[in-house]
Amino acid sequence: MTRNDANPDDDLARHAQKMAKKKAARDRMMENKTGEKGLVIVHTGPGKGKSSSGFGMIMRCIAHGMPSAVVQFIKGAWDTGERRLLTTHFEDLCQFHAMGEGFTWETQDKSRDIAAAQAGWAKAQDLIRDPKIRMVLLDEINIAFRYGYLDVAEVLAFLADEKPPMTHVVLTGRGAPEALVEAADLVTEMTQVKHPFRAGIKAQAGVEF
């Protein structure tokens, strides 16, 4: 029999066979993935999507009726879309705490920045300790680590000792400390390939806030 690549029926049959094999391999692979666990999740790197995918996961929790909470370590009273949506539609399922005072170059006040970060972490500890809350998003907490406003060893010790086993904690911000990456279950680095700021485009509603 001559193999005839031009025959579309043969092509379809080969595809079906290949995919059946792929499915069998995949089923074998997934067979052992049966565990459930509250994860320590890190979104870092200079690219976009660290906070927005954190908020995407919070929205998934809300959809599944899982209580969740957000602590923002940098953003303060800014009227972002995520803040508006969570506080006006889903107050009963998601607590929202904007504990930041703005970027360090906005406040220009190190003691105030440190006090804000510490207050944010105190609030975060209460939320994480509450076993009813299934996901806590610590938005931009890596920035507080980077400036030395929070001690990563203290935060990791708390997560190891006091996080309820089924609670997910999501930590975002560029420059995640090595010890955090080491301790986390799921780490994604957002790499910037191309950004429109370079082309003179400003931050826009829907995209950045």
Added chain:
Amino acid sequence: MTRNDANPDDDLARHAQKMAKKKAARDRMMENKTGEKGLVIVHTGPGKGKSSSGFGMIMRCIAHGMPSAVVQFIKGAWDTGERRLLTTHFEDLCQFHAMGEGFTWETQDKSRDIAAAQAGWAKAQDLIRDPKIRMVLLDEINIAFRYGYLDVAEVLAFLADEKPPMTHVVLTGRGAPEALVEAADLVTEMTQVKHPFRAGIKAQAGVEF
């Protein structure tokens, strides 16, 4: 005068000075970023967060009262959190179309996969053409490019010719074609640093769906 690093007041003053300089530099940098534009946004790479940050942006649009739409190219009738939230809470602000039939190794039927991708793209064209819709998320469309089910040149020509200037289009999925990366305004690659599947943990509500 001897510089005394141990004096906390000096440290705070130096910090304030440094941050004032940083703010001035930043203000100069942001001065030229005044443009607004509907962006072609790509989330690619093997890491997590491509779809969830797409949904995070859709949620931001909803919060700002900007009509938006989602076309899913792979996922079909699956009851994901994003689908449930959008169709039960925000039907008036966000159209949701799950046009996929499942992963290629699930369907094992190339003609059906091609038909589904083409139908998804037809729906996407209608949505993008509608100038009232401010953001269209084409979830996992890169997978359809990778299998050759959609022609990237055709999609790029359509975006160049027919996308209203203020409409954002977000294309997700690993392995974005080079021509798409070239043409896009904002490209982020999600790099996988660590994933709990490797530790035997399955896909979990809130995190993956």
